[in-house]
Amino acid sequence: MAAGGGAPRGSCFVLGATGETGRALLRELLARRLFARVTAIGRRKVDLGAESAAALEEVVVDFERLDEHAAAFQGYDVGFCCLGTTRAKAGAAGFIRVDRDYVAQAAELARAGGCKHFVLQSSQGANEHSSFLYLRVKGEVENLVQAVGFDRCTILRPAVLLCARQESRPAEWVAQQFFGLVARVFPTAYSVPVKTVARAMVACVLKPGKGKVEVLENKAIHQLGKEEPQQGAE
Numbered sequence: 427m428a429a430g431g432g433a434p435r436g437s438c439f440v441l442g443a444t445g446e447t448g449r450a451l452l453r454e455l456l457a458r459r460l461f462a463r464v465t466a467i468g469r470r471k472v473d474l475g476a477e478s479a480a481a482l483e484e485v486v487v488d489f490e491r492l493d494e495h496a497a498a499f500q501g502y503d504v505g506f507c508c509l510g511t512t513r514a515k516a517g518a519a520g521f522i523r524v525d526r527d528y529v530a531q532a533a534e535l536a537r538a539g540g541c542k543h544f545v546l547q548s549s550q551g552a553n554e555h556s557s558f559l560y561l562r563v564k565g566e567v568e569n570l571v572q573a574v575g576f577d578r579c580t581i582l583r584p585a586v587l588l589c590a591r592q593e594s595r596p597a598e599w600v601a602q603q604f605f606g607l608v609a610r611v612f613p614t615a616y617s618v619p620v621k622t623v624a625r626a627m628v629a630c631v632l633k634p635g636k637g638k639v640e641v642l643e644n645k646a647i648h649q650l651g652k653e654e655p656q657q658g659a660e
């Protein structure tokens with residue numbers, strides 16, 4: 427990949443590119459032309475309008491048959507994952523299937539396909555021992571992805587995501603309004619705009635890693651997401 431304004435090099439894929447963070451991430455990747463090849467891998471195509479038309483490759487896969495789509499994960503340097511659903515939308519079993527099993531399977535395929543650096547969007551409070559399903563599953567998927575054995579694995583743990591969500595989620599909307607106000611006093615504690623998360627995901631691949639696995643909590647995401655890219659890439 428290109429750092430500091432050089433020609434784009436290398437390749438990356440994005441899982442969850444039709445979602446709020448995923449779209450922000452794709453926009454960031456395409457606008458900055460850091461990678462020669464950017465692919466959205468998802469269950470449907472992304473609608474980013476004209477801005478994405480030329481630069482983006484799209485691969486549609488059936489996540490229930492991911493093992494039949496190994497070719498889709500071949501030959502990427504970096505994999506970004508913003509995949510996820512909610513318990514309200516998919517039920518408890520469906521949530522586990524998407525947020526843990528799909529992510530872990532995709533990570534395995536990516537590693538087998540040569541991916542060196544996997545960047546996972548997890549959640550603040552992720553903990554495999556939590557009594558809350560959401561936080562437990564996030565902790566479990568973090569462990570599974572780490573165990574895949576990438577050269578580098580970066581895990582981001584954002585707090586409440588601030589965005590103009592396309593899908594109607596009333597409870598989340600109320601939380602966003604509340605934490606949007608709180609952010610005026612405590613800007614990095616309880617929430618983070620999706621654009622900041624997206625910028626942090628990109629920034630972390632431009633920086634040399636601090637060890638094989640790096641976990642970025644909400645405050646670190648804010649710091650990284652507002653920084654300009656540094657020289658020196660992987």
Ligand SMILES: NC(=O)c1ccc[n+]([C@@H]2O[C@H](COP(=O)([O-])OP(=O)(O)OC[C@H]3O[C@@H](n4cnc5c(N)ncnc54)[C@H](OP(=O)(O)O)[C@@H]3O)[C@@H](O)[C@H]2O)c1
Nearest residue numbers: 442443444445446447469508509510511549584585586587
């Ligand atoms: N909301 C928050 O405040 C918050 C806070 C911290 C962390 N997180 C986590 O951050 C991640 C990204 O959140 P987000 O709000 O940006 O995501 P989002 O807008 O809900 O988008 C999720 C992505 O996952 C895909 N997806 C969902 N169910 C799927 C399925 N059954 N099969 C295949 N793909 C599926 C969606 O595809 P379609 O467009 O086709 O549905 C979409 O691309 C999630 O893991 C979430 O748990 C969220």
